Amino acid sequence: xxxxxxxxxxxxxxxxxxxxxxxxxxxxxxxxxxxxxxxxxxxxxxxxxxxxxxxxxxxxxxxxxxxxxxxxxxxxxxxxxxxxxxxxxxxxxxxxxxxxxxxxxxxxxxxxxxxxxxxxxxxxxxxxxxxxxxxxxxxxxxxxxxxxxxxxxxxxxxxxxxxxxxxxxxxxxxxxxxxxxxxxxxxxxxxxxxxxxxxxxxxxxxxxxxxxxxxxxxxxxxxxxxxxxxxxxxxxxxxxxxxxxxxxxxxxxxxxxxxxxxxxxxxxxxxxxxxxxxxxxxxxxxxxxxxxxxxxxxxxxxxxxxxxxxxxxxxxxxxxxxxxxxxxxxxxxxxxxxxxxxxxxxxxxxxxxxxxxxxxxxxxxxxxxxxxxxxxxxxxxxxxxxxxxxxxxxxxxxxxxxxxxxxxxxxxxxxxxxxxxxxxxxxxxxxxxxxxxxxxxxxxxxx
Amino acid sequence: xxxxxxxxxxxxxxxxxxxxxxxxxxxxxxxxxxxxxxxxxxxxxxxxxxxxxxxxxxxxxxxxxxxxxxxxxxxxxxxxxxxxxxxxxxxxxxxxxxxxxxxxxxxxxxxxxxxxxxxxxxxxxxxxxxxxxxxxxxxxxxxxxxxxxxxxxxxxxxxxxxxxxxxxxxxxxxxxxxxxxxxxxxxxxxxxxxxxxxxxxxxxxxxxxxxxxxxxxxxxxxxxxxxxxx
Ligand SMILES: Nc1ncnc2c1ncn2[C@@H]1O[C@H](COP(=O)(O)OP(=O)(O)O)[C@@H](O)[C@H]1O
Ligand SMILES: [Mg+2]
Numbered sequence: 125x126x127x128x129x130x131x132x133x134x135x136x137x138x139x140x141x142x143x144x145x146x147x148x149x150x151x152x153x154x155x156x157x158x159x160x161x162x163x164x165x166x167x168x169x170x171x172x173x174x175x176x177x178x179x180x181x182x183x184x185x186x187x188x189x190x191x192x193x194x195x196x197x198x199x200x201x202x203x204x205x206x207x208x209x210x211x212x213x214x215x216x217x218x219x220x221x222x223x224x225x226x227x228x229x230x231x232x233x234x235x236x237x238x239x240x241x242x243x244x245x246x247x248x249x250x251x252x253x254x255x256x257x258x259x260x261x262x263x264x265x266x267x268x269x270x271x272x273x274x275x276x277x278x279x280x281x282x283x284x285x286x287x288x289x290x291x292x293x294x295x296x297x298x299x300x301x302x303x304x305x306x307x308x309x310x311x312x313x314x315x316x317x318x319x320x321x322x323x324x325x326x327x328x329x330x331x332x333x334x335x336x337x338x339x340x341x342x343x344x345x346x347x348x349x350x351x352x353x354x355x356x357x358x359x360x361x362x363x364x365x366x367x368x369x370x371x372x373x374x375x376x377x378x379x380x381x382x383x384x385x386x387x388x389x390x391x392x393x394x395x396x397x398x399x400x401x402x403x404x405x406x407x408x409x410x411x412x413x414x415x416x417x418x419x420x421x422x423x424x425x426x427x428x429x430x431x432x433x434x435x436x437x438x439x440x441x442x443x444x445x446x447x448x449x450x451x452x453x454x455x456x457x458x459x460x461x462x463x464x465x466x467x468x469x470x471x472x473x474x475x476x477x478x479x480x481x482x483x484x485x486x487x488x489x490x491x492x493x494x495x496x497x498x499x500x501x502x503x504x505x506x507x508x509x510x511x512x513x514x515x516x517x518x519x520x521x522x523x524x525x526x527x528x529x530x531x532x533x534x535x536x537x538x539x540x541x542x543x544x545x546x547x548x549x550x551x552x553x554x555x556x557x558x559x560x561x562x563x564x565x566x567x568x569x570x571x
Numbered sequence: 572x573x574x575x576x577x578x579x580x581x582x583x584x585x586x587x588x589x590x591x592x593x594x595x596x597x598x599x600x601x602x603x604x605x606x607x608x609x610x611x612x613x614x615x616x617x618x619x620x621x622x623x624x625x626x627x628x629x630x631x632x633x634x635x636x637x638x639x640x641x642x643x644x645x646x647x648x649x650x651x652x653x654x655x656x657x658x659x660x661x662x663x664x665x666x667x668x669x670x671x672x673x674x675x676x677x678x679x680x681x682x683x684x685x686x687x688x689x690x691x692x693x694x695x696x697x698x699x700x701x702x703x704x705x706x707x708x709x710x711x712x713x714x715x716x717x718x719x720x721x722x723x724x725x726x727x728x729x730x731x732x733x734x735x736x737x738x739x740x741x742x743x744x745x746x747x748x749x750x751x752x753x754x755x756x757x758x759x760x761x762x763x764x765x766x767x768x769x770x771x772x773x774x775x776x777x778x779x780x781x782x783x784x785x786x787x788x789x790x791x792x793x794x795x796x797x798x799x800x801x
Contacts, residue, residue, distance in 0.1 A: 129684045140672060462670045468629065469729065470657025471685050472650045563629045567668055 125475050134483045137459065148451040149490045152543060155444035156495025159437025160531060160539045161502050166430035168507070168530035173422055177415055184216075184398055186390040186414040188405065200384025205410075209390055212404075214397045217251035219244065221387035222357065225370040228313040230350060232333075235278035235302040239271075240349045242387075243357040243368075252391045259307040259335030265355035268311065269335035271347030278302040309333050313350075317364045318372045327363050331356065395419075438542055444491070445550035452484050452554035456561075463558055464566020473559035480558050484551025485544065492543040496536055503529040572737060572769045573603040573626065578635030580621055595621045596792045599635070605736070608763050608770040609797075610780040613789035619773045622789065623741050626771070627660065628652035640736065657685055661730030661768075663740035667722045669714040669729075675701065675721075676710040679728045686733060696732060704728045704758075720751035727758065738762075740772045744779055756782045 125133075138145045188209075193199045201220075209218045224241035246261045254261070257272055279289055280300050291297055311333060316326045331352065340347050360369045367374065367382055374382055390405075392398045398416040405412045456463070463476055506529045511522050580596040595618045603609045611619050624630045626637055628644060637644050640659060647655060662668075669678045679700055683693040701707055704724040714722050723743065730738050740759075744752040760782055762768050772783065780786045788796040 125685050126687050129687075133684075136672075462672070465668050465670055466681070466685070467653065468627070468656070468662060468668065469682055469685070470653050470655075470660075472653040474650060475685065564624060567664070 125471070130475075130479050130482055131486075133479055134486055137455065137479075137483065138486070141455070141458075144451055144454070145487065148447045148487050149494065151444040151447040152441070152488055152491025152547065153494040153498065155437075155440040156492045156539055156543050157498045157502065158440045159434065159542065160496060160499035160535060161506075161529065162437045163430055163433040163535055163539070164499065164503050164529040164531045166426060166433045167532055167535055168503075168527040170422075170426035170430070171530050172527050173426070174419070177418060177422065183395060183415050183419075184392050186392065186398060186402055186405070186412055186416070188388040188390065188410050188412055190411045192409045200382075200386070201388045201410075202384040206385065206388065209388070212401070214392050214401045215390050216393055217248060217253070217391040219248040219252045219254075219389045219391070220385045222368055223386040224352070224357070224360070225366070225368045225382075226316060228315055230311050230313045231281070232278060232302060232306065232309050232311050233304070234281055236281050237274065237278050237348060239274065241369075242349055242351050243354055244351045245354055246351075252389070255338045257336040257338050259333070262334050262351075262353055264332075265353050265359075266331045267334045267353065268331045268356070269337060269351045270306070270333055271337050271349040271351075272339045273346045274336070274348045274350070275302060275306050277346070277348050306333055307335065311350075315360050315363060315369060316371050324371075329356070329360065434538060434542070437539070438546075441543055441546050445546045448484055448487055448547050449550040449554065451487070452480060452551050453557070455483065456480060456554045456558045459558075460561050460566045461569055463561045464563045467561065468563045468567065476561075477555045477559045480555035481548065481551055484547050484555070488543050488547025488551075489540075491547070492540045495543070496531075496539065499539075500531055503531050572605040572607070572640060573771065574636075574638040575602070575622075575626070576600050576636045576638070578622070578625060578632050578637065580618075580625060580630070580632050580634075594792060596625075596632075599789075599792075599794050601787055601794060601797070603769060603771060605769055606763065606767045607785070608759065608772065608783045610783035610786045611771065611773045611789060612775065612777070612780045612786050615775060617789045618792040619775075619789055620741055623739055623771070623773055627662070627739060628656060657682060657733065659735050659737055661733070661735040661738040663723070663726055663730050663738060663743045665742040665745040667714070667719075667726045667746070669722055669725055671714050674711050674713055675706060675717065675725045675728075678714070678725055679732055682729060682733045697728075700728045700732045701725075703731070719746055719748075720754065723747060723751070723755060724758075727755075731762070734766075735768070737769045737771070740770065742773055742775070744774070744776065752779070 188201055188205075190198055190200055191205065206218055206220055209215050222243040224243065227238050227240060230237050230239055250261055256269070259269065262268060276296065278301070279296050283289060283300070289296060289300055309332070310330055312328050312330050314326045314328050316324050319325050337347060337349075337351070357369070361367060364370060366372070370382070390401065392401050395416055398414055399420065402412055402414045402417050463471075467473075467476065507527060510528050511526065515521055578596055578599040579594075581592050581594040583590045583592055585591050599622065611622065613619050621630070625632050626639070626644075628647065632645060635645070639655070642655070644652060644655060656662075670681070673681070676697055680693050680697045683696060688696070698707070698710075701710060704727055706721060706724055706728065709717060709721065709725075712721075714725070717725065723746070743759075744755055747755060756779065759770060759772070763770055770783075772779070774780055786797050787794060
């Protein structure tokens with residue numbers, strides 16, 4: 125008997141007890157819907173949380189903020205460490221930052237700003253694939269790039285006492301802003317140095333702006349940082365005679381804290397690499413932070429939650445399977461005479477079994493199909509309606525992309541698989557019973 | 572074609588530990604040649620049906636062997652026997668045993684479906700076979716819409732449709748009036764002559780027994796006459 129004929133046979137048989145089949149499909153559809161909708165909450169919230177985390181930091185990035193020296197003492201990352209990182213296969217790029225230990229005043233023409241200053245080996249940034257808002261990375265010692273908000277925070281140097289410079293939000297008024305193209309402009313900045321006895325001395329340095337960094341991922345972050353070259357740091361250091369341009373001379377015993385890099389970021393190829401790299405570097409004694417390690421914990425937590433929800437949903441499917449068992453048992457009993465005749469003329473037990481298994485599987489599949497469709501409808505409605513309700517309660521709009529319920533295809537596959545396995549199991553006993561039907565008894569209508 | 576050797580059978584009745592044994596067949600041996608029409612006669616309760624059910628594989632013998640087309644069918648498992656029946660044996664039952672929810676056409680088509688033939692082939696063969704039994708006008712009739720004689724012809728068509736070398740019939744005329752009975756007997760003879768089908772027919776009716784080349788008589792489960800082919 126071909127599969128097609130079996131299926132047609134099943135369809136014919138099912139038509140004979142439409143109402144019963146309908147109720148059974150309805151029960152399995154409801155169970156399937158329940159399973160999917162329940163688990164979809166886990167999936168939805170997981171997605172929301174992940175999105176939140178991903179937005180915060182680059183996903184392929186590992187931040188290294190120190191290590192231990194031979195005596196188990198904390199120290200900053202140094203040049204050898206960075207060279208070692210660059211030698212690792214999984215590392216695509218390494219970018220480093222050194223914080224200048226003073227906040228110089230930067231003057232562009234008529235405007236000025238006090239800005240944090242960072243030292244970068246720009247080639248590392250380039251490898252990491254830094255995106256600039258405008259311009260390009262420095263190629264000479266006296267070239268710099270500035271943060272995205274540098275320009276709009278430049279304030280006029282000379283104003284009348286009573287003129288208001290800032291608006292109510294603390295932003296510089298439009299008409300007082302610096303309006304020239306900032307790229308290519310020469311900036312001068314003043315580095316201070318302590319001479320002892322409350323005496324300070326200062327020197328003016330000059331640099332040319334070649335680029336502006338990209339807008340920070342987080343809307344509320346204001347980036348006015350100035351990024352200078354290592355060569356420029358060297359000339360600042362030779363003036364201040366301290367590391368990182370400290371105004372005051374340092375004390376030697378704290379050397380491990382003030383030498384070395386302040387920020388080191390490794391960039392890898394993809395998430396699995398980041399995870400492997402994170403573990404490796406942790407084992408080697410580096411203090412490491414990556415979104416990946418945080419993600420791992422989030423994922424474990426949510427996967428447990430999802431498994432729990434799926435488990436509860438499966439109970440509903442199991443309950444529905446009682447219906448399928450019942451329906452199939454009745455079908456076998458009702459059709460016993462027909463089965464007897466079929467066996468007599470040469471239907472093998474295997475064929476009989478397959479026909480009944482096909483019928484229960486078909487019921488399960490129909491249930492899973494309708495269940496999935498309804499689950500999607502419910503999921504969309506939930507995502508649409510719950511924000512409306514919450515906004516009504518809290519009186520303010522919820523953040524974008526907040527998802528309460530999500531049904532990824534994996535969930536559909538899991539749910540359909542569970543439904544099918546359960547229906548096949550619940551249909552297998554009646555199917556087995558069908559194969560055991562005694563031909564003679566069945567033909568005598570004794571069953 | 573069919574060889575039965577030292578076949579014995581009994582039924583066990585009652586619960587385990589408190590069983591009564593009902594002996595039905597004792598040491599039956601006979602042989603049927605290809606192309607014969609052999610009838611099995613005997614009183615009601617003598618064990619005729621049991622003998623036929625053993626040959627059909629619906630029940631399994633306690634002792635003895637059955638060879639059909641030189642194959643020892645007592646060694647078959649259920650699936651093997653089912654396949655063997657489909658290929659080799661057509662059945663005509665006393666009360667027709669048609670599937671009530673299927674039309675005449677579908678009932679006759681059933682063995683072809685089990686055999687896995689394509690729809691086109693099935694249609695052709697079923698049409699031919701229904702025509703052969705004179706029911707070309709009754710394709711879409713359900714068994715309940717047919718007379719007893721017509722139902723029996725549907726069941727004959729079903730038995731014939733896969734061209735089996737053997738047809739087994741248990742009291743095929745039992746539910747028919749004498750006129751239809753005569754028609755049926757003629758048809759059986761015709762099939763035997765035209766197609767060389769071997770028939771084994773159970774009856775308790777001496778007249779029916781006359782159509783056969785020979786009769787095997789059973790009394791109280793023992794073969795009393797006609798064991799070997801003439
Ligand atoms: N399934 C069964 N269980 C117990 N006894 C049976 C069974 N089938 C038949 N018998 C007994 O076996 C004997 C022969 O029956 P059967 O072969 O039907 O006879 P016949 O067909 O010649 O009338 C009878 O006594 C009957 O009661
Ligand atoms: Mg009988």
